[in-house]
Amino acid sequence: MVAVAATEKGKRMRIYAPMRLFWLVPAGFIVLLLVAGRVDAAVLPEDRADVMYHGYEGGGLEVTGPSILVRKAYKDKVSVWANYYVDTITSASIDVVATASEYTEERKEKSIGVDYLRGKTFMGISYTNSEESDYSANSIRFGISQDFFGDLTTLGISYARGFDTVRRNGEDVFEEETDRQTFRIDLSQIVTKNLIVNFNYEGVTDEGFLNNPYRQVRFLDSAASRGFSYESEIYPRTRTSSAQALRAMYYLPYRAAAKLEVRNYSDSWGIDAQNVEVAYTHPIEETGLTVELKYRLYDQTAADFYNDLFPRSNAQNFLARDKELASFRTQTLGAGISYEFEMAWLPGFKRGQVSLFVDYIDFSYDDFRDVTRTGFSPGSEPLYEFDSTVTRLFFSLYY
Amino acid sequence: MQRWLILVGILFTLMLSSGCSSMKIEPWVSPFERNNLADPIMSFGRDPVASAYLHHVYQAREGARGAEGGSGGGCGCN
Numbered sequence: 001m002v003a004v005a006a007t008e009k010g011k012r013m014r015i016y017a018p019m020r021l022f023w024l025v026p027a028g029f030i031v032l033l034l035v036a037g038r039v040d041a042a043v044l045p046e047d048r049a050d051v052m053y054h055g056y057e058g059g060g061l062e063v064t065g066p067s068i069l070v071r072k073a074y075k076d077k078v079s080v081w082a083n084y085y086v087d088t089i090t091s092a093s094i095d096v097v098a099t100a101s102e103y104t105e106e107r108k109e110k111s112i113g114v115d116y117l118r119g120k121t122f123m124g125i126s127y128t129n130s131e132e133s134d135y136s137a138n139s140i141r142f143g144i145s146q147d148f149f150g151d152l153t154t155l156g157i158s159y160a161r162g163f164d165t166v167r168r169n170g171e172d173v174f175e176e177e178t179d180r181q182t183f184r185i186d187l188s189q190i191v192t193k194n195l196i197v198n199f200n201y202e203g204v205t206d207e208g209f210l211n212n213p214y215r216q217v218r219f220l221d222s223a224a225s226r227g228f229s230y231e232s233e234i235y236p237r238t239r240t241s242s243a244q245a246l247r248a249m250y251y252l253p254y255r256a257a258a259k260l261e262v263r264n265y266s267d268s269w270g271i272d273a274q275n276v277e278v279a280y281t282h283p284i285e286e287t288g289l290t291v292e293l294k295y296r297l298y299d300q301t302a303a304d305f306y307n308d309l310f311p312r313s314n315a316q317n318f319l320a321r322d323k324e325l326a327s328f329r330t331q332t333l334g335a336g337i338s339y340e341f342e343m344a345w346l347p348g349f350k351r352g353q354v355s356l357f358v359d360y361i362d363f364s365y366d367d368f369r370d371v372t373r374t375g376f377s378p379g380s381e382p383l384y385e386f387d388s389t390v391t392r393l394f395f396s397l398y399y
Numbered sequence: 400m401q402r403w404l405i406l407v408g409i410l411f412t413l414m415l416s417s418g419c420s421s422m423k424i425e426p427w428v429s430p431f432e433r434n435n436l437a438d439p440i441m442s443f444g445r446d447p448v449a450s451a452y453l454h455h456v457y458q459a460r461e462g463a464r465g466a467e468g469g470s471g472g473g474c475g476c477n
Contacts, residue, residue, distance in 0.1 A: 050448040056456060069448040083448070150426025182465070193432040198443055202465030243466035247443060251435040259443075265463035273463035281440045290440065300462050324462050357449060363460070390456055392449045 042120045042147055044079040047072050049397045058361070058388020060092040067394075078116055081126075085109040094384060095323070098371050099216050099230055107132040113141075120147040122156075134167040134213070145186065156186040168213040176209030194251040199244070206239040217321040218371070219310040220378060227378040228309060234319045236305075241267035256282040259294075270304035271325065279334075288340045292357070296332040308369050309379045323384065327366040334359040336392075343397070350398045359390040443468055 049070045056063040065086035073079040085108070092102040113126030122145045130137040145156030162180035185201045211233050221229035245263035252258060259279040266272045279294035303325040305318035336357035343349040362385070369381040376382075428436075435441065444450045454467040 050446070052448045052452070054452050067448050067452060083451075151430070152426050152428060184465075190428050190433070190436060193428050194435050196436055196441065198468065200466040200468050204465050241464060243463060245466040245468055247468055249441050249443060251438065251441055255438070255440070257438070257440040261468070263463075263466055265465070267462075271462045273461070275463070283440060298457075298461060298463075303462070324460065330461065355446065355449065359453065361456075361460075388460075390453065392452055394446070394449055396446070 042117055042122060042151070044073045044076060044115060044117050044122075045071060047079075047399050049399070050394050052392060052394035055391040056388060057391075059363070059386040060094060060097065061388075062090045063087050076117070078114065081111075081113050081115070083109070083111040085111075087132075094370065094372060094386075095215055100214065105132055107135075120151070121145070124158075134169045136165040136167075138163050139180070141182075143184075152190040154186070154188040156184075158182075158184045158186075160184075164208070166209050166213060174213065176213075178206060178208035178210060180207075181205050196249050198247045198249075200247070202243045204239075204241045208237060210237065210239055211235045212322065215322055217307070217310055217319045218378075219313050219315060221313070229313070231313055231319070233321065234317070236269065236318055239267060239269055241265065241271075255285065256280065265300075269325070271300055271302070273298065273300035275299070277332075290338045290340070292334070292336040292338075294332070294334040296334070297329070298332075299329040300327065302327040302367060306367075308367050321368075323365060323368045326368040328368065329364055329366075331362045331364075332359050348399055352398070353396040355392070355394050355396070357390075357392040360387065361390065362387045 050068070052067040052069075054063075054065060054067060065088050067083065067085040069081065069083045071079060071081040087107040087109075089105045089107070090102070091105075096102060107130060109128065109130040111126060111128040113124060115122065115124040117123075124141075124143045126141045128137070128139045128141075139160055139162035141158060141160035143156060143158030145154055147154050160180075160182040162178075162182070164178040164180070166176045166178060168174040181204070183203045185199075187199045188196065189198075190196050215233050216230040217233050218228045218230050220227065223229075243263060243265040245261060247259065247261045250258045250260075257280070259277070259281070261275075261277040261279075263273075263275050265274070275296060275298035277294060277296040279292065281290060281292045283290040303320055305316065306320045306322070306325045307315075308321060308326070310316075310319060334357065336355060338353055338355040340351060340353045343352045364385045365383050368384045369379070370384040371381060373381050439445055457467070458464050
Protein backbone atom coordinates (compact mmCIF):
# COMPACT_ATOMS: atom_id res chain seq x y z
CA MET A 1 0.00 0.00 0.00
CA VAL A 2 1.71 3.18 -1.12
CA ALA A 3 0.45 6.00 1.02
CA VAL A 4 -0.78 8.46 -1.51
CA ALA A 5 -2.68 10.73 0.77
CA ALA A 6 -4.96 10.03 2.46
CA THR A 7 8.46 -33.88 -15.31
CA GLU A 8 9.31 -35.60 -17.59
CA LYS A 9 9.68 -39.26 -16.30
CA GLY A 10 12.14 -39.33 -13.47
CA LYS A 11 12.67 -35.62 -13.47
CA ARG A 12 14.19 -34.56 -10.19
CA MET A 13 12.21 -32.01 -8.26
CA ARG A 14 14.27 -29.32 -6.67
CA ILE A 15 13.82 -26.28 -4.53
CA TYR A 16 14.54 -23.13 -6.50
CA ALA A 17 17.53 -21.09 -5.44
CA PRO A 18 15.39 -18.05 -4.55
CA MET A 19 13.54 -20.20 -2.03
CA ARG A 20 16.75 -21.20 -0.27
CA LEU A 21 17.81 -17.57 -0.12
CA PHE A 22 14.49 -16.18 0.87
CA TRP A 23 15.27 -15.96 4.59
CA LEU A 24 17.77 -13.20 3.77
CA VAL A 25 14.97 -10.94 2.58
CA PRO A 26 13.08 -10.66 5.89
CA ALA A 27 16.42 -10.32 7.69
CA GLY A 28 17.36 -7.35 5.49
CA PHE A 29 13.89 -5.97 5.87
CA ILE A 30 14.08 -6.02 9.68
CA VAL A 31 17.45 -4.20 9.50
CA LEU A 32 15.79 -1.66 7.27
CA LEU A 33 12.96 -1.10 9.73
CA LEU A 34 15.37 -0.65 12.63
CA VAL A 35 17.41 1.91 10.73
CA ALA A 36 14.42 3.73 9.33
CA GLY A 37 13.00 4.32 12.76
CA ARG A 38 9.57 5.65 13.46
CA VAL A 39 8.00 8.22 11.25
CA ASP A 40 4.45 9.33 10.72
CA ALA A 41 1.87 8.94 7.94
CA ALA A 42 0.35 5.93 6.12
CA VAL A 43 -3.30 5.04 6.49
CA LEU A 44 -5.34 1.93 7.13
CA PRO A 45 -7.71 0.64 4.46
CA GLU A 46 -11.09 2.36 4.42
CA ASP A 47 -13.92 0.96 6.52
CA ARG A 48 -16.36 -0.81 4.22
CA ALA A 49 -18.72 -3.76 3.84
CA ASP A 50 -19.25 -5.62 0.56
CA VAL A 51 -21.93 -8.12 -0.34
CA MET A 52 -21.26 -9.85 -3.67
CA TYR A 53 -23.03 -12.37 -5.85
CA HIS A 54 -20.54 -14.23 -8.02
CA GLY A 55 -21.25 -16.51 -10.95
CA TYR A 56 -19.07 -18.60 -13.28
CA GLU A 57 -20.64 -20.46 -16.21
CA GLY A 58 -18.83 -22.28 -19.00
CA GLY A 59 -17.52 -25.63 -20.18
CA GLY A 60 -20.32 -27.48 -18.40
CA LEU A 61 -19.41 -25.95 -15.05
CA GLU A 62 -21.58 -23.58 -13.06
CA VAL A 63 -20.35 -21.98 -9.83
CA THR A 64 -22.41 -19.40 -7.95
CA GLY A 65 -22.58 -18.01 -4.45
CA PRO A 66 -22.22 -15.04 -2.15
CA SER A 67 -19.17 -13.36 -0.70
CA ILE A 68 -19.40 -10.97 2.24
CA LEU A 69 -16.44 -8.86 3.31
CA VAL A 70 -16.51 -6.49 6.29
CA ARG A 71 -13.68 -4.25 7.48
CA LYS A 72 -13.60 -1.91 10.48
CA ALA A 73 -10.79 0.20 11.96
CA TYR A 74 -10.28 1.22 15.58
CA LYS A 75 -8.44 4.40 16.58
CA ASP A 76 -6.62 4.59 13.22
CA LYS A 77 -4.22 1.90 14.48
CA VAL A 78 -5.95 -1.43 14.07
CA SER A 79 -8.26 -2.66 11.34
CA VAL A 80 -10.05 -6.01 11.53
CA TRP A 81 -11.73 -7.76 8.62
CA ALA A 82 -13.72 -10.92 7.98
CA ASN A 83 -14.85 -12.66 4.80
CA TYR A 84 -17.48 -15.35 4.29
CA TYR A 85 -17.53 -16.96 0.85
CA VAL A 86 -19.56 -19.81 -0.68
CA ASP A 87 -19.14 -21.73 -3.96
CA THR A 88 -22.16 -23.78 -5.05
CA ILE A 89 -20.85 -26.01 -7.83
CA THR A 90 -22.71 -27.97 -10.50
CA SER A 91 -20.24 -29.73 -12.74
CA ALA A 92 -20.71 -31.54 -16.01
CA SER A 93 -17.34 -30.42 -17.37
CA ILE A 94 -15.59 -32.44 -20.07
CA ASP A 95 -13.45 -34.22 -17.43
CA VAL A 96 -16.56 -35.25 -15.52
CA VAL A 97 -18.60 -36.23 -18.58
CA ALA A 98 -15.77 -38.38 -19.98
CA THR A 99 -15.17 -40.54 -16.90
CA ALA A 100 -17.94 -39.94 -14.36
CA SER A 101 -21.34 -38.30 -13.97
CA GLU A 102 -22.55 -34.79 -13.14
CA TYR A 103 -22.21 -33.75 -9.49
CA THR A 104 -23.10 -30.88 -7.23
CA GLU A 105 -21.02 -29.66 -4.32
CA GLU A 106 -20.61 -26.73 -1.95
CA ARG A 107 -17.48 -25.05 -0.62
CA LYS A 108 -17.53 -22.64 2.29
CA GLU A 109 -14.61 -20.39 3.08
CA LYS A 110 -14.14 -18.22 6.16
CA SER A 111 -11.32 -15.72 6.66
CA ILE A 112 -10.45 -13.32 9.42
CA GLY A 113 -7.58 -10.84 9.63
CA VAL A 114 -6.10 -8.04 11.67
CA ASP A 115 -4.00 -5.17 10.30
CA TYR A 116 -1.88 -2.93 12.52
CA LEU A 117 -0.40 0.40 11.57
CA ARG A 118 2.52 1.97 13.44
CA GLY A 119 3.94 5.05 11.82
CA LYS A 120 4.76 3.99 8.26
CA THR A 121 4.91 0.29 9.11
CA PHE A 122 1.89 -1.79 8.18
CA MET A 123 1.52 -5.33 9.56
CA GLY A 124 -1.19 -7.86 8.88
CA ILE A 125 -2.04 -11.38 9.96
CA SER A 126 -4.91 -13.52 8.66
CA TYR A 127 -6.36 -17.01 8.90
CA THR A 128 -8.49 -18.81 6.29
CA ASN A 129 -10.45 -22.04 6.51
CA SER A 130 -12.08 -23.68 3.49
CA GLU A 131 -14.29 -26.75 3.72
CA GLU A 132 -15.95 -28.99 1.14
CA SER A 133 -16.98 -32.63 1.28
CA ASP A 134 -13.61 -33.92 0.04
CA TYR A 135 -11.18 -31.07 0.72
CA SER A 136 -10.23 -29.04 3.80
CA ALA A 137 -7.78 -26.16 3.66
CA ASN A 138 -6.35 -24.04 6.45
CA SER A 139 -3.83 -21.27 5.96
CA ILE A 140 -2.26 -18.46 7.94
CA ARG A 141 -0.54 -15.42 6.45
CA PHE A 142 1.70 -12.72 7.92
CA GLY A 143 2.80 -9.62 6.07
CA ILE A 144 4.68 -6.41 6.80
CA SER A 145 5.29 -3.32 4.67
CA GLN A 146 7.02 0.01 5.08
CA ASP A 147 6.86 3.36 3.29
CA PHE A 148 10.12 5.15 2.41
CA PHE A 149 11.42 8.29 0.76
CA GLY A 150 8.58 10.61 1.57
CA ASP A 151 6.07 7.82 0.91
CA LEU A 152 7.19 7.46 -2.73
CA THR A 153 8.26 3.84 -2.16
CA THR A 154 6.53 0.98 -0.36
CA LEU A 155 8.30 -2.33 0.24
CA GLY A 156 6.36 -5.29 1.62
CA ILE A 157 6.98 -8.98 2.29
CA SER A 158 4.62 -11.72 3.37
CA TYR A 159 4.74 -15.39 4.27
CA ALA A 160 1.86 -17.88 4.29
CA ARG A 161 1.62 -21.48 5.40
CA GLY A 162 -1.17 -23.78 4.30
CA PHE A 163 -2.25 -27.20 5.52
CA ASP A 164 -4.69 -29.09 3.30
CA THR A 165 -6.43 -32.44 3.70
CA VAL A 166 -7.57 -34.25 0.55
CA ARG A 167 -10.32 -36.86 0.72
CA ARG A 168 -12.21 -38.86 -1.89
CA ASN A 169 -15.98 -39.05 -1.70
CA GLY A 170 -17.19 -42.63 -1.36
CA GLU A 171 -13.86 -43.86 0.12
CA ASP A 172 -13.69 -43.42 3.89
CA VAL A 173 -10.11 -44.69 4.15
CA PHE A 174 -8.65 -42.27 1.58
CA GLU A 175 -7.02 -39.24 3.21
CA GLU A 176 -3.89 -37.38 2.10
CA GLU A 177 -2.14 -34.21 3.29
CA THR A 178 -0.63 -31.24 1.45
CA ASP A 179 1.56 -28.51 2.96
CA ARG A 180 2.15 -25.20 1.22
CA GLN A 181 4.45 -22.24 1.81
CA THR A 182 4.12 -18.92 0.03
CA PHE A 183 6.66 -16.08 -0.01
CA ARG A 184 5.90 -12.72 -1.50
CA ILE A 185 7.65 -9.40 -2.13
CA ASP A 186 5.82 -6.23 -3.16
CA LEU A 187 7.52 -3.05 -4.27
CA SER A 188 5.45 -0.02 -5.21
CA GLN A 189 6.97 3.16 -6.56
CA ILE A 190 5.49 6.55 -7.34
CA VAL A 191 7.32 7.58 -10.51
CA THR A 192 5.61 10.84 -11.39
CA LYS A 193 2.53 12.67 -10.14
CA ASN A 194 0.53 10.63 -12.69
CA LEU A 195 2.32 7.27 -12.72
CA ILE A 196 2.68 4.51 -10.13
CA VAL A 197 4.33 1.13 -10.75
CA ASN A 198 4.26 -2.08 -8.73
CA PHE A 199 6.60 -5.08 -8.86
CA ASN A 200 5.48 -8.33 -7.32
CA TYR A 201 7.35 -11.63 -6.77
CA GLU A 202 5.64 -14.72 -5.36
CA GLY A 203 7.21 -18.13 -4.74
CA VAL A 204 5.11 -21.12 -3.74
CA THR A 205 6.23 -24.59 -2.62
CA ASP A 206 3.86 -27.54 -2.22
CA GLU A 207 4.58 -30.90 -0.68
CA GLY A 208 2.17 -33.82 -0.39
CA PHE A 209 -0.74 -35.13 -2.44
CA LEU A 210 -1.13 -32.74 -5.36
CA ASN A 211 -3.41 -34.80 -7.64
CA ASN A 212 -7.06 -34.32 -8.19
CA PRO A 213 -8.16 -37.69 -6.71
CA TYR A 214 -10.84 -38.18 -9.38
CA ARG A 215 -9.18 -37.23 -12.62
CA GLN A 216 -7.78 -39.85 -14.96
CA VAL A 217 -5.41 -40.10 -17.91
CA ARG A 218 -6.17 -41.99 -21.11
CA PHE A 219 -3.86 -44.43 -22.92
CA LEU A 220 -4.00 -46.42 -26.17
CA ASP A 221 -5.70 -49.79 -25.59
CA SER A 222 -6.49 -51.92 -28.67
CA ALA A 223 -8.76 -54.13 -26.54
CA ALA A 224 -11.10 -51.18 -25.75
CA SER A 225 -14.01 -50.42 -28.06
CA ARG A 226 -12.93 -46.78 -28.62
CA GLY A 227 -9.25 -47.69 -28.82
CA PHE A 228 -8.30 -46.15 -25.46
CA SER A 229 -8.84 -46.71 -21.73
CA TYR A 230 -8.43 -44.66 -18.55
CA GLU A 231 -6.24 -44.99 -15.44
CA SER A 232 -5.54 -42.76 -12.42
CA GLU A 233 -3.34 -39.70 -12.65
CA ILE A 234 -0.01 -39.76 -10.80
CA TYR A 235 1.53 -36.40 -9.91
CA PRO A 236 4.88 -35.61 -8.30
CA ARG A 237 4.55 -34.93 -4.57
CA THR A 238 6.37 -31.60 -4.72
CA ARG A 239 5.92 -28.45 -6.77
CA THR A 240 7.79 -25.17 -6.61
CA SER A 241 6.71 -22.13 -8.58
CA SER A 242 7.89 -18.60 -9.14
CA ALA A 243 5.84 -15.69 -10.51
CA GLN A 244 6.85 -12.09 -11.20
CA ALA A 245 4.51 -9.30 -12.20
CA LEU A 246 4.99 -5.68 -13.16
CA ARG A 247 2.02 -3.33 -13.13
CA ALA A 248 1.72 0.31 -14.03
CA MET A 249 -1.19 2.70 -13.50
CA TYR A 250 -1.26 6.02 -15.33
CA TYR A 251 -3.58 8.95 -14.69
CA LEU A 252 -4.66 10.40 -18.02
CA PRO A 253 -4.87 14.17 -18.71
CA TYR A 254 -8.63 13.98 -18.15
CA ARG A 255 -9.98 12.03 -15.14
CA ALA A 256 -9.38 8.42 -16.23
CA ALA A 257 -6.82 5.68 -15.51
CA ALA A 258 -4.95 3.30 -17.82
CA LYS A 259 -3.44 0.09 -16.45
CA LEU A 260 -0.82 -2.23 -17.92
CA GLU A 261 0.17 -5.57 -16.37
CA VAL A 262 2.72 -8.17 -17.46
CA ARG A 263 3.35 -11.38 -15.54
CA ASN A 264 5.78 -14.25 -15.98
CA TYR A 265 5.47 -17.68 -14.35
CA SER A 266 7.51 -20.90 -14.23
CA ASP A 267 7.44 -23.99 -12.05
CA SER A 268 9.29 -27.26 -11.41
CA TRP A 269 6.62 -29.18 -13.36
CA GLY A 270 7.77 -27.49 -16.56
CA ILE A 271 4.91 -25.03 -16.93
CA ASP A 272 5.88 -21.61 -18.26
CA ALA A 273 3.21 -18.95 -18.55
CA GLN A 274 2.92 -15.27 -19.42
CA ASN A 275 0.02 -12.90 -19.36
CA VAL A 276 -0.52 -9.28 -20.32
CA GLU A 277 -3.49 -7.13 -19.36
CA VAL A 278 -4.60 -3.64 -20.30
CA ALA A 279 -7.46 -1.86 -18.55
CA TYR A 280 -9.14 1.52 -18.77
CA THR A 281 -11.21 3.15 -16.01
CA HIS A 282 -13.34 6.20 -16.78
CA PRO A 283 -15.56 8.02 -14.27
CA ILE A 284 -18.40 9.95 -15.87
CA GLU A 285 -18.35 13.25 -14.03
CA GLU A 286 -21.39 14.35 -12.02
CA THR A 287 -23.27 11.09 -12.60
CA GLY A 288 -21.61 8.88 -9.96
CA LEU A 289 -20.92 6.33 -12.70
CA THR A 290 -17.56 4.73 -13.43
CA VAL A 291 -17.04 2.42 -16.39
CA GLU A 292 -14.17 -0.03 -16.79
CA LEU A 293 -12.95 -2.02 -19.80
CA LYS A 294 -10.15 -4.58 -19.95
CA TYR A 295 -8.44 -7.15 -22.14
CA ARG A 296 -6.20 -9.97 -20.87
CA LEU A 297 -4.15 -12.52 -22.81
CA TYR A 298 -2.74 -15.58 -21.02
CA ASP A 299 -0.57 -18.31 -22.54
CA GLN A 300 1.04 -21.39 -20.94
CA THR A 301 3.09 -24.44 -21.91
CA ALA A 302 2.19 -27.96 -20.74
CA ALA A 303 3.61 -29.74 -17.70
CA ASP A 304 6.47 -32.14 -18.53
CA PHE A 305 4.39 -35.17 -17.54
CA TYR A 306 1.20 -34.09 -19.34
CA ASN A 307 -0.08 -36.07 -22.31
CA ASP A 308 -3.51 -36.13 -23.94
CA LEU A 309 -3.04 -39.78 -24.93
CA PHE A 310 -0.32 -41.95 -23.42
CA PRO A 311 1.06 -44.76 -25.64
CA ARG A 312 0.33 -47.47 -23.03
CA SER A 313 -0.73 -48.01 -19.42
CA ASN A 314 1.76 -46.69 -16.84
CA ALA A 315 3.86 -45.24 -19.64
CA GLN A 316 5.93 -43.14 -17.21
CA ASN A 317 6.39 -42.38 -13.52
CA PHE A 318 4.15 -39.33 -13.52
CA LEU A 319 0.95 -39.10 -15.54
CA ALA A 320 -1.41 -36.18 -16.05
CA ARG A 321 -4.22 -35.25 -18.40
CA ASP A 322 -5.52 -32.34 -16.42
CA LYS A 323 -6.46 -29.64 -18.92
CA GLU A 324 -5.13 -27.00 -16.52
CA LEU A 325 -1.68 -28.59 -17.09
CA ALA A 326 -2.04 -28.64 -20.89
CA SER A 327 -0.71 -26.08 -23.34
CA PHE A 328 -3.38 -23.44 -23.92
CA ARG A 329 -4.22 -19.77 -24.05
CA THR A 330 -7.07 -17.72 -22.70
CA GLN A 331 -8.37 -14.34 -23.76
CA THR A 332 -10.52 -12.27 -21.43
CA LEU A 333 -12.70 -9.31 -22.35
CA GLY A 334 -14.16 -7.54 -19.35
CA ALA A 335 -16.53 -4.66 -18.77
CA GLY A 336 -17.83 -3.15 -15.58
CA ILE A 337 -19.92 -0.28 -14.30
CA SER A 338 -20.17 1.16 -10.81
CA TYR A 339 -22.61 3.69 -9.41
CA GLU A 340 -21.59 5.58 -6.29
CA PHE A 341 -24.02 7.58 -4.19
CA GLU A 342 -23.99 9.61 -0.97
CA MET A 343 -25.51 8.09 2.18
CA ALA A 344 -25.15 10.98 4.60
CA TRP A 345 -28.89 10.66 5.27
CA LEU A 346 -28.16 7.37 7.10
CA PRO A 347 -26.34 7.96 10.42
CA GLY A 348 -22.92 6.30 10.56
CA PHE A 349 -22.58 5.80 6.81
CA LYS A 350 -20.72 7.92 4.26
CA ARG A 351 -21.60 6.50 0.85
CA GLY A 352 -22.69 3.41 -1.06
CA GLN A 353 -21.74 1.80 -4.34
CA VAL A 354 -23.36 -0.81 -6.57
CA SER A 355 -21.18 -2.50 -9.21
CA LEU A 356 -21.58 -5.01 -12.00
CA PHE A 357 -18.57 -6.63 -13.68
CA VAL A 358 -18.88 -9.19 -16.48
CA ASP A 359 -15.88 -11.02 -17.95
CA TYR A 360 -15.96 -13.22 -21.03
CA ILE A 361 -13.10 -15.77 -21.13
CA ASP A 362 -12.20 -17.85 -24.20
CA PHE A 363 -10.14 -21.03 -23.60
CA SER A 364 -8.28 -22.57 -26.55
CA TYR A 365 -6.22 -25.77 -26.03
CA ASP A 366 -3.21 -26.89 -28.11
CA ASP A 367 -2.96 -30.50 -26.90
CA PHE A 368 -6.16 -31.39 -25.05
CA ARG A 369 -8.66 -33.18 -27.29
CA ASP A 370 -12.43 -33.39 -27.02
CA VAL A 371 -13.06 -37.09 -26.24
CA THR A 372 -16.82 -36.55 -26.22
CA ARG A 373 -16.67 -36.27 -30.03
CA THR A 374 -17.19 -39.67 -31.66
CA GLY A 375 -16.18 -41.00 -35.07
CA PHE A 376 -12.50 -40.13 -34.65
CA SER A 377 -9.52 -42.42 -34.11
CA PRO A 378 -7.78 -41.96 -30.73
CA GLY A 379 -5.61 -38.85 -30.76
CA SER A 380 -7.29 -37.28 -33.80
CA GLU A 381 -10.35 -35.83 -32.05
CA PRO A 382 -10.83 -32.06 -32.45
CA LEU A 383 -8.91 -29.89 -29.98
CA TYR A 384 -11.07 -28.75 -27.08
CA GLU A 385 -12.18 -25.15 -26.66
CA PHE A 386 -14.86 -23.42 -24.67
CA ASP A 387 -15.83 -20.04 -23.31
CA SER A 388 -17.08 -18.92 -19.94
CA THR A 389 -18.77 -15.92 -18.39
CA VAL A 390 -17.79 -14.55 -14.99
CA THR A 391 -20.28 -12.26 -13.27
CA ARG A 392 -19.67 -10.15 -10.18
CA LEU A 393 -22.53 -8.06 -8.81
CA PHE A 394 -21.82 -6.37 -5.51
CA PHE A 395 -23.06 -3.71 -3.15
CA SER A 396 -20.58 -1.74 -1.04
CA LEU A 397 -21.16 0.42 2.02
CA TYR A 398 -18.54 2.86 3.34
CA TYR A 399 -18.77 4.02 6.95
CA MET B 400 18.10 -15.60 -13.57
CA GLN B 401 15.92 -16.10 -10.53
CA ARG B 402 18.95 -16.22 -8.25
CA TRP B 403 19.96 -12.84 -9.67
CA LEU B 404 16.47 -11.52 -9.10
CA ILE B 405 16.53 -12.39 -5.41
CA LEU B 406 20.07 -11.09 -4.96
CA VAL B 407 19.15 -7.77 -6.53
CA GLY B 408 16.21 -7.56 -4.13
CA ILE B 409 18.43 -8.24 -1.14
CA LEU B 410 21.04 -5.73 -2.30
CA PHE B 411 18.33 -3.15 -2.78
CA THR B 412 17.06 -3.80 0.73
CA LEU B 413 20.53 -3.58 2.25
CA MET B 414 21.29 -0.47 0.24
CA LEU B 415 18.24 1.20 1.65
CA SER B 416 19.05 0.08 5.19
CA SER B 417 22.59 1.43 5.05
CA GLY B 418 21.76 4.66 3.42
CA CYS B 419 18.34 5.93 4.25
CA SER B 420 19.32 7.37 7.61
CA SER B 421 22.13 9.45 6.15
CA MET B 422 21.03 10.12 2.54
CA LYS B 423 18.56 12.94 2.34
CA ILE B 424 16.64 11.89 -0.75
CA GLU B 425 14.08 14.53 -1.44
CA PRO B 426 10.76 13.15 -2.70
CA TRP B 427 10.44 14.27 -6.33
CA VAL B 428 6.65 14.12 -6.08
CA SER B 429 5.52 16.24 -3.15
CA PRO B 430 2.51 15.23 -1.05
CA PHE B 431 0.47 18.14 -2.45
CA GLU B 432 1.17 16.85 -6.00
CA ARG B 433 -0.43 13.45 -5.36
CA ASN B 434 -4.08 14.33 -5.91
CA ASN B 435 -4.25 12.27 -9.09
CA LEU B 436 -2.49 9.28 -7.49
CA ALA B 437 -4.88 9.43 -4.53
CA ASP B 438 -7.91 9.11 -6.81
CA PRO B 439 -9.65 5.74 -6.14
CA ILE B 440 -9.52 4.94 -9.87
CA MET B 441 -5.71 4.71 -9.52
CA SER B 442 -5.90 1.82 -7.05
CA PHE B 443 -4.52 -1.57 -8.19
CA GLY B 444 -7.21 -3.33 -6.11
CA ARG B 445 -10.11 -0.92 -5.82
CA ASP B 446 -12.70 -3.54 -4.81
CA PRO B 447 -10.99 -6.35 -2.84
CA VAL B 448 -14.00 -8.69 -2.78
CA ALA B 449 -14.33 -8.54 -6.57
CA SER B 450 -10.63 -8.78 -7.47
CA ALA B 451 -10.09 -11.68 -5.03
CA TYR B 452 -12.83 -13.63 -6.81
CA LEU B 453 -11.36 -13.09 -10.26
CA HIS B 454 -7.93 -14.20 -8.98
CA HIS B 455 -9.61 -17.34 -7.66
CA VAL B 456 -11.17 -18.02 -11.08
CA TYR B 457 -7.80 -17.67 -12.82
CA GLN B 458 -6.05 -19.85 -10.22
CA ALA B 459 -8.62 -22.61 -10.65
CA ARG B 460 -8.64 -22.58 -14.49
CA GLU B 461 -5.00 -21.81 -15.30
CA GLY B 462 -1.73 -23.52 -14.40
CA ALA B 463 0.02 -20.37 -13.16
CA ARG B 464 -0.35 -19.10 -9.62
CA GLY B 465 0.96 -16.21 -7.56
CA ALA B 466 1.78 -12.54 -8.08
CA GLU B 467 -1.82 -11.76 -8.93
CA GLY B 468 -1.43 -8.44 -7.19
CA GLY B 469 -3.80 -6.30 -5.20
CA SER B 470 -5.49 -8.16 -2.45
CA GLY B 471 -4.61 -11.83 -2.80
CA GLY B 472 -7.07 -14.67 -2.94
CA GLY B 473 -5.91 -16.64 0.06
CA CYS B 474 -8.43 -19.45 -0.26
CA GLY B 475 -5.76 -22.15 0.13
CA CYS B 476 -7.58 -24.30 -2.41
CA ASN B 477 -5.57 -26.05 -5.10
